[in-house]
Amino acid sequence: MPLVLEIISPEKLLLSRDVDMVVIPGTEGDIGVLPGHSKLITGLRGGLVDIYENNTITDRFFVPGGFAEVTESYCAVLADGIIRQSDLDPAKAAEAVTAAQAAYDATDMNNEEAYRLATDRLISAQAMVDSISPQRSDKV
Incomplete structure (x- = not known):
């Protein structure tokens, strides 16, 4: 089934x-x-x-x-x-991490919602980089 x-x-x-x-x-x-x-x-x-x-x-x-x-x-x-x-672009992924890190660094850590959004964006950007990393031997 x-x-x-x-x-x-x-x-x-x-x-x-x-x-x-x-x-x-x-x-x-x-x-x-x-x-x-x-x-x-x-x-x-x-x-x-x-x-x-x-x-x-x-x-x-x-x-x-x-x-x-x-x-x-x-x-x-x-x-x-x-x-x-297969369509992920390593250069764009790296740019996304740089932009997400800059946004995170500029976030008011006392603003819980802004902190959560900045953290989610940074984690997602890093996950994109990790998804195309040459160390992944399980690519399709």
């Missing part, structure tokens, strides 16, 4: 298909979702969404954040944005 996966960005439905498993970057760690998974709604941190078919990663997408809804037979990834891993 396959799992129906939908990946939805603010602009459009990017993907809708049956998969064997998907691994999503949850805020508390990566979550492997198989058919029969318990119902769950979770936030997403910046990281890779890995799509498995026949025990092989067939597609990999970077999401900077968002939410995921999981049921026994369905997983919806509601991403703030989405980029196919």
Whole structure:
């Protein structure tokens, strides 16, 4: 019994298909979702969404954040944005980290909301760099 996966960005439905498993970057760690998974709604941190078919990663997408809804037979990834891993640009990723670090350094640490947003942006930018790093031998 396959799992129906939908990946939805603010602009459009990017993907809708049956998969064997998907691994999503949850805020508390990566979550492997198989058919029969318990119902769950979770936030997403910046990281890779890995799509498995026949025990092989067939597609990999970077999401900077968002939410995921999981049921026994369905997983919806509601991403703030989405980029196919192979389309990630190392120079743009490095620029994003530099900009996020500058914004973080300029943040009023007494403003909890501003601090949270700046921290999330920096973590997501660094996750993008990590997603394209040459040390990742599991690229598709």
